Amino acid sequence: MRKITIDPITRLEGHGKIEIFLxxxxxxxxxxxxxxxxxxxxxFSEGRPAEDMPQITQRICGVCPEAHHMASTxxxxxxxxxxxxxxxxxxxxLLYSAxxxxxxxxxxxxxxxxxxxxxxxAPVAERNILGVIAKVGLxxxxxxxxxxxxNHHIIHMVGGRAIHPVFGLPGxxxxxxxEEERKEIEQIAKDSVEFGKLSLKVFDDIVLKNKEYVDxxxxxxxxxxxxxxxxxxxxxxxxxxxxxxxxVDPEGREFAKYAPREYLEHxxxxxxxxxxxxxxxxxxxxxxxxxxxxxxxxxxxxxLARLNAADGMTTPLAQEAxxxxxxxxxxxxxxxxxxxxxxxxxxxxxxxxxxVELSQDPEITSPDIRTIPTAVPDEGVGIVEAPRGTLxxxxxxxxRGVIKKANLxxxxxxxxxxxxxxxxxAAMALIKPGKEITEGLLNRIEMAWRPYDLCLACASHNLPGxxxxxxxxxxxxxxxxxxxxxx
Amino acid sequence: MKTLVxxxxxxxxxxDSVGFRVIQGLRDKFSRPGLTLMESSASGLGxxxxxxxxxxxxxxxxxxxxxxxAGKIYRLNAENLSATRHLASPHDINLATAFELxxxxxxxxxxxITIFAVEVVDVTTFSEKCTPxxxxxxxxxxxxxxxxxxxx
Numbered sequence: 225m226r227k228i229t230i231d232p233i234t235r236l237e238g239h240g241k242i243e244i245f246l247x248x249x250x251x252x253x254x255x256x257x258x259x260x261x262x263x264x265x266x267x268f269s270e271g272r273p274a275e276d277m278p279q280i281t282q283r284i285c286g287v288c289p290e291a292h293h294m295a296s297t298x299x300x301x302x303x304x305x306x307x308x309x310x311x312x313x314x315x316x317x318l319l320y321s322a323x324x325x326x327x328x329x330x331x332x333x334x335x336x337x338x339x340x341x342x343x344x345x346a347p348v349a350e351r352n353i354l355g356v357i358a359k360v361g362l363x364x365x366x367x368x369x370x371x372x373x374x375n376h377h378i379i380h381m382v383g384g385r386a387i388h389p390v391f392g393l394p395g396x397x398x399x400x401x402x403e404e405e406r407k408e409i410e411q412i413a414k415d416s417v418e419f420g421k422l423s424l425k426v427f428d429d430i431v432l433k434n435k436e437y438v439d440x441x442x443x444x445x446x447x448x449x450x451x452x453x454x455x456x457x458x459x460x461x462x463x464x465x466x467x468x469x470x471x472v473d474p475e476g477r478e479f480a481k482y483a484p485r486e487y488l489e490h491x492x493x494x495x496x497x498x499x500x501x502x503x504x505x506x507x508x509x510x511x512x513x514x515x516x517x518x519x520x521x522x523x524x525x526x527x528l529a530r531l532n533a534a535d536g537m538t539t540p541l542a543q544e545a546x547x548x549x550x551x552x553x554x555x556x557x558x559x560x561x562x563x564x565x566x567x568x569x570x571x572x573x574x575x576x577x578x579x580v581e582l583s584q585d586p587e588i589t590s591p592d593i594r595t596i597p598t599a600v601p602d603e604g605v606g607i608v609e610a611p612r613g614t615l616x617x618x619x620x621x622x623x624r625g626v627i628k629k630a631n632l633x634x635x636x637x638x639x640x641x642x643x644x645x646x647x648x649x650a651a652m653a654l655i656k657p658g659k660e661i662t663e664g665l666l667n668r669i670e671m672a673w674r675p676y677d678l679c680l681a682c683a684s685h686n687l688p689g690x691x692x693x694x695x696x697x698x699x700x701x702x703x704x705x706x707x708x709x710x711x
Numbered sequence: 712m713k714t715l716v717x718x719x720x721x722x723x724x725x726x727d728s729v730g731f732r733v734i735q736g737l738r739d740k741f742s743r744p745g746l747t748l749m750e751s752s753a754s755g756l757g758x759x760x761x762x763x764x765x766x767x768x769x770x771x772x773x774x775x776x777x778x779x780x781a782g783k784i785y786r787l788n789a790e791n792l793s794a795t796r797h798l799a800s801p802h803d804i805n806l807a808t809a810f811e812l813x814x815x816x817x818x819x820x821x822x823x824i825t826i827f828a829v830e831v832v833d834v835t836t837f838s839e840k841c842t843p844x845x846x847x848x849x850x851x852x853x854x855x856x857x858x859x860x861x862x863x
Contacts, residue, residue: 263835265837267837268838280723283722284723330755357815362815365815369756369759369812369816387752
């Protein structure tokens with residue numbers, strides 16, 4: 225059996241491994257997506273005051289600390305049985321919208337963009353952000369950097385610290401906003417809306433006007449018929465911060481809608497001997513293996529899943545873009561994994577528009593930002609939409625609020641089964657007997673999982689750029705026949 | 712001269728906390744005007760945001776090399792960095808790429824970047840403690856960086 229290893233997964237935070245096994249005929253027999261095991265979270269959490277969890281859990285991930293901070297803070301609201309005042313909820317959403325703008329910007333331009341802007345098989349030395357700005361122009365590069373920096377500045381202002389906020393408390397937040405800060409945020413928000421519009425135009429010009437790309441997006445190699453999951457508000461519109469979790473079936477019909485506390489009634493985890501990750505699936509459909517369809521409990525999360533699971537967006541420009549995507553791709557739901565990039569940009573615009581709305585909200589500078597908890601803590605669940613999909617924090621404490629049990633289901637884990645399926649399907653479509661396995665071909669396989677914006681939560685910051693990142697190909701005897709990079 | 716000493720890593724994943732721990736060590740015994748000591752979990756573009764505006768940057772981070780000896784400290788400079796950038800360019804935006812991007816965009820970047828990297832063992836177990844060999848390397852790294860700063 226020939227074995228192909230893509231290790232570690234390139235352009236991805238943390239470290240993972242993809243192994244592709246060929247049969248004697250040279251066709252793909254199976255593939256495995258594996259991530260390193262993170263050990264000891266439960267033990268690490270036990271005995272700590274629950275209030276520490278928003279600070280601790282956001283350290284798990286180098287990519288989306290703000291999402292962990294927010295899910296954890298919401299779990300504390302539930303744990304201490306306290307409802308934050310409206311301005312506090314709005315401040316949380318303000319920070320979260322800025323985070324979404326920054327994070328989606330990074331993913332599209334740094335991780336996803338090069339495949340499309342430079343081309344899936346462009347020389348590797350060009351298929352990166354430097355190639356992108358060489359092609360699209362310095363001005364756009366500058367706008368990417370500026371948008372990220374400004375939105376991180378909002379996170380700093382509202383959250384008390386850049387990247388790792390310290391403002392989430394059970395029952396509210398620790399800091400109110402003053403008028404001067406509000407004005408500054410309003411201006412950044414308006415700039416971000418323009419940037420969101422520009423990004424959709426870039427996508428339109430570079431991807432949608434290129435028939436080869438559109439054909440690739442809708443091709444079977446990158447398509448899966450699955451259930452979709454995402455948070456929605458009371459009108460079934462996309463919401464990143466709060467609401468109920470809605471699940472639609474592969475035909476787009478509502479299958480379930482549940483409150484955070486009920487998640488265990490809907491999601492179960494399948495165990496495979498070769499993976500540290502447990503694969504969540506819809507309990508009320510059942511685990512049927514790594515397969516598509518209505519009878520399979522596999523579901524997907526992340527931007528496209530959120531859009532599929534909702535009935536629309538609450539802001540006008542994002543709603544317009546939402547309608548355009550579905551009319552272009554043949555209605556709801558869209559099953560094409562690569563359309564996740566489009567959905568991500570629609571969400572970027574939505575987050576920017578929300579930022580404008582919130583920055584103009586008369587309540588946003590209110591000092592009424594905390595409801596002091598008085599009830600005895602016991603158990604709490606908090607769910608938010610991380611940029612990469614539904615994120616669940618669940619804590620159980622004693623009567624003093626000391627953690628007894630902690631469980632997290634992160635977005636990448638929610639998508640784990642689908643990611644495996646996506647890799648296998650693309651590999652099967654692309655690797656053919658007698659066809660040379662080029663670096664470009666391997667990149668096309670990587671493109672099957674890159675839309676999920678995987679975050680392996682490993683956050684091990686081995687010095688960036690120091691170690692070469694090898695991709696090795698072995699023949700049926702296990703002998704190395706190709707290695708990338710070559711030295 | 713505005714100098715930044717930046718400890719990179721993750722404080723709750725065992726040896727990945729080494730960068731943070733060294734900054735802590737420096738903070739206990741070292742302070743002077745124009746010197747900023749900072750911990751961060753940033754990478755890629757996030758690093759660019761952090762180093763902008765400084766004249767000189769010293770980074771301390773964990774590293775895992777094939778067959779590397781736990782606790783060994785490497786001192787790397789911009790030359791090593793460009794060499795590695797050449798090796799690793801196909802992949803995630805690294806410090807060198809971020810640096811090049813910054814230059815292209817006319818961002819005020821430091822004249823001098825030095826990197827201290829500590830060879831680590833375990834970066835996947837939730838713990839605020841380092842493994843023994845890495846723990847031993849911390850005071851040594853603190854001394855090395857203090858010496859590096861000494862000539863200002």
